[in-house]
Structure formats: structure tokens, C-alpha cells
Amino acid sequence: MLDSKGPIAVQCDVQLEELRQESDGCHVTLRIPNREALFVNGMVPLRLFLVGIEDNFSPINKDRIEHIQEQMQNLSSLSTRAKVLSREPAFWTYLEQVDIVLASTETCENRAKQYIMRSCEIESRWELEQSQAAAQRYYQLVQTPFLAWLQEHAAIVQH
Secondary structure, three states: OOOOOOOOOOOOOOEEEEEEEEOOEEEEEEEOOOHHHHEEOOOEEOOOOOOOOOOOOOOOOHHHHHHHHHHHHHOOOHHHHHHHHHOOHHHHHHHHHHOOOOOOOOOOHHHHHHHHHHHHOOOOOOHHHHOHHHHHHHHHHHHHHHHHHHHHHHHHHHO
């Protein structure tokens, strides 16, 4: 059973229903067609955080995408995978687009490492080898969303 106190990453389709500017700010109404996407195991309601994603990104070379995907499949150690991602410029680009804390600053290896450690609730990447909960957070919050984003990039590069 998932811990309702820990972070959970969920990806689902969202449709913009209404956008209006008022004196107290901008009001946005979103429609989530699949109500079940708001719940984990049908029980735990999720909090929704909106993050702006930049439209201007530089495409990542298709060979580079394949190389990153192979590394994530072939490296058995999660701490090594986390280290590789921390040093990967494509991961930095991903973080600039999805992490609100990093969006306004230049992303580099150290910031990527801090993002991974913060997301996984660890103080050292080595803890990914020792804690099943940290490993699960790594897959759910770091690697899986990044690889999905990379797949979207691959589709863009091919068109």
C-alpha cells in the first residue's frame, strides 16, 4: 500500500476548460476526463500542482536519446543511474521545464543531484541501494517521468 504522506507522481490528460483574467488574478479551470487519475488505489486523494513548461526547448539528438535510454536499462545500480542523470544535460533541460524551483536558475549537475535527493527524500545517492521506499520514489518521481519526457522528445525529433 502506498504511503499517503509521501510524494506521488501521476500523469494524466488535462483539458483547459476556462481561462479568464480578473482583478484578483488569473482563474484557470481544468478538466480531468478520468476521475480515477485523481486517486491512488482508489482511496488517496492527490494534491494538484501546476508547473509552467517552456515552449522553447532545443531538440535532443535521437542518438543521444537512445544512448540515455540504454544506460537506464543497462545500469543495475540505482545510485549509478542517479549519478549518470545528474551529469546528463538532457536531464538538466527536463528539470528546467518541470521543476518550478529550478525553472528560474541555471541547471547544472549539482542542482540535478539535489533534485534527485529531494525527490527521493535521501541525503546520499547510496541510499537508493539501501531503501526500497527511496528506490520506489526514484522510479516514480525521477526516472519514469524523465524517460516519458524523453520519449516525447524522440517523437518530436522524428517529425
